[in-house]
Amino acid sequence: MYSPTEKRMIKWESFLLVLFVLMVYLVLGGLFYHLIEKALPETCDMNFEWRLLLDKYPLNATNDTSTETYSSSIRMEIEETWKRCNGFYVNATEPKNLPFSDAMYLAMTVLTTIGYGHFVPHTWGGKLFTIFYGFFGIPLCFFNLVVIGEKMGRAFNFVLVKCNCIRGKRLRLFQKVIILVLVGQLVFFFLPSLIIQQIEQTWSYLDAYYFIFVTIATIGFGDLVAGKNAESGGIFSHAYRVSFYLWCLFGISYITLIIHTIVESLQKKSDQWEKNISEAIARRSHRFAEEPEIVEPKLKTRGSQRFGRCWNSKDKSPVPYDHAEQSEL
DSSP, X not given: OOOOSTTTSOOHHHHHHHHHXXXXXXHXXXXXXXXXXXXXXXXXXXXXXXXXXXXXXXXXXXXXXXXHHHHHHHHHHHHHHHXXXXXXXHTOOSOOBOOHHHHHHHHHHHHTTOOOSSSOOOSHHHHHXXXXXXXXXXXXXXXXXXXXXHHHHHHHHHHHHHTTSSTTSOOOHHHHHHHHHHHHHIIIIIHHHHHHHHHSTXXXXXXXXXXXXXXXXXXXXXXXXXXXXXXXXXXXXXXXXXXXXXXXXXXXXXXXXXXXXXXXXXXXHHHHHHHHHHHHHHHHHHHHHHOHHHHHHHHHHHHHHHHOSOBOXXXXXXOXXXXXXXXXX
């Protein structure tokens, strides 16, 4: 993590330069995947088609028609789905190169470590390239994520000051995190979920929100993937994917911002506690050095109580110690 102070804060020129390098690195990775990877012969999702059939013909449904007619309808639907999904494999020709949009999607999942698994390298060259591409690209990507999180944090503090939310006082850690969570939920979760639900017509709002959380948390199960079939959707689908890339970049940076805020506040608390303890020890040591008579009688009084009454508590003068008397006792 980087300190948010002015001395160590990365300048905007350096930040934009590093962000530009990341974008170029992403495009080069997508271009390389486009040249060496082949698109798999895939036209439909059997699991998705089967879910549609179950929704259309529930197993426990009551139908006005006869059971024989109902069963024949189901049989015809299954046969048509099977032919549609497997006819491509029968008549498949030489596989083409992976589309550039899909290749960019693959490069993005490598750099952000999301790894949905719907686009993966299949050739030995693609697998070897992924190792070196991720080895250098993942640190570069996470460096940008941390810096973007810091910039977002500074903008967030600026807005709080301008809105007079602080009112001349520093917000506590709990208050600041609560505001960050509420704003982030609105900007990076609720609104994007609503937009994705409208674009991905077969998704519910829960599916969209679930996909967003899995993506921002870099879990990447891959059971739901937004913009998966962008090649057949024209310019709008490609713009949708580009917007999704930018959203991923800022969404993951939002998570790093929350972590950075908590760590920074705890570090400040730890430094303050260490400073207070050091000052207390220094004051106590300075006091003992200037007034040793305050400590010496106390030590001698404790010694007299433990080893015998050899100290006069009234005038602080020593009393002769009679060994014979003590031996008789």
